[in-house]
Amino acid sequence: MIGYNELIEKLKIISEKGWVKTHRPGPTGVGKTLEDLLGITENNIPGPNAAMIELKSARKKASSMLTLFTKSPLPLNANSILLEKFGYASTKKQGTKRLETTVNAIDFNTIKGRPGFKISIEGDRVNLITTSNEIVAYWDKETLKNSFERKLPKLLYVKAEARGKSKNEEFWFNEAWLLSGFDFNNFVQLLKDDVIRVDIRIGQYLDGRPHDHGTGFRIFPDKLDLCFSHRKRII
Numbered sequence: 569m570i571g572y573n574e575l576i577e578k579l580k581i582i583s584e585k586g587w588v589k590t591h592r593p594g595p596t597g598v599g600k601t602l603e604d605l606l607g608i609t610e611n612n613i614p615g616p617n618a619a620m621i622e623l624k625s626a627r628k629k630a631s632s633m634l635t636l637f638t639k640s641p642l643p644l645n646a647n648s649i650l651l652e653k654f655g656y657a658s659t660k661k662q663g664t665k666r667l668e669t670t671v672n673a674i675d676f677n678t679i680k681g682r683p684g685f686k687i688s689i690e691g692d693r694v695n696l697i698t699t700s701n702e703i704v705a706y707w708d709k710e711t712l713k714n715s716f717e718r719k720l721p722k723l724l725y726v727k728a729e730a731r732g733k734s735k736n737e738e739f740w741f742n743e744a745w746l747l748s749g750f751d752f753n754n755f756v757q758l759l760k761d762d763v764i765r766v767d768i769r770i771g772q773y774l775d776g777r778p779h780d781h782g783t784g785f786r787i788f789p790d791k792l793d794l795c796f797s798h799r800k801r802i803i
Contacts (some may be wrong), residue, residue, distance in 0.1 A: 570607065570608050578606050578607075580687060580803055582602075582741050583740075583744075583803050587740050588739055588740070590735065590738065590739060593734045593735040593737065594734070595632075598627050598728055599624075602624055609787075621723065622720075622721075623724050624723055624725050625725070625741070626725070626792070628630055628729055628730065628790045629730075629790060630730075630789045631787040632785065633787060634787060634788075634797065635782075635784040635785070636716060636785045637715045637716055637718070637719040637720070637784070637785055638686075638782045639712070640780045641696065641707055641731070641783065642705065642711065649704055651770050654669070654684055655772070656680050661772070661774070664719065664771070667679070667770040668682060669768050670765055670767050671685060671766045671768060672759075672762050672765045672766075673759045673762065674686070674762045676699055678740075683698075685698050685699075685704060687759055688711075689756050689759065689760065692708060692709035694759065712750070712752065712755065713752065716755075717749075718751060720747075720795075720796075721748065723745075723748070724745070724747075725746075725792060726744045727742070727743040728744075744802040745799055745800065746798075746800040746802055747800075751795065758787065758794060763787060763794070764787045764795075765785075766784070767782075769781035769784070
């Protein structure tokens, strides 16, 4: 397995090379190309303190968002409340409801033409509020911290400029960060700036119980490093 110091030296050499052609067309091309250039088959490497670090890469200015983590809102019956107030008839499972919507901290969303809800920050809580200012669900600071650090404990995050399309796409891996720790204040600011959004995905069993299909906090890839409290630029 490649060591941390060796990997950093290889990253610097790759950056100095400039543009390289993708090794695989499509969304996963950036990760596959970097792994091939580094000569690794696993995306976990020993860190400088022997702890394992996950290697991730992304295109700068990517239009699609990536999922930071998934976590159902509180209280425990929040999904039932959201489904009752805002759910609509499912086209996939007759006799049940469904709720699929994206919410941000800028504007109230609309759900099937009806007013929905938005994100509102109050102290150490991220709330979902209606147009009448009713809090219908929330996440507290500790819940967000635990969910974030469980999914993203420590990262070596490599960003690439990209040009061209499909099999002719090229990357320039010219920025890398060593990242760890959850920064709630930064997280909240990214929510306020509409850099982080929340995808609500709730279905329903035939007996009426809600089924969470993965309520996810999502971010634009080139802003991921801003979520962390410890940020060290490598290249």
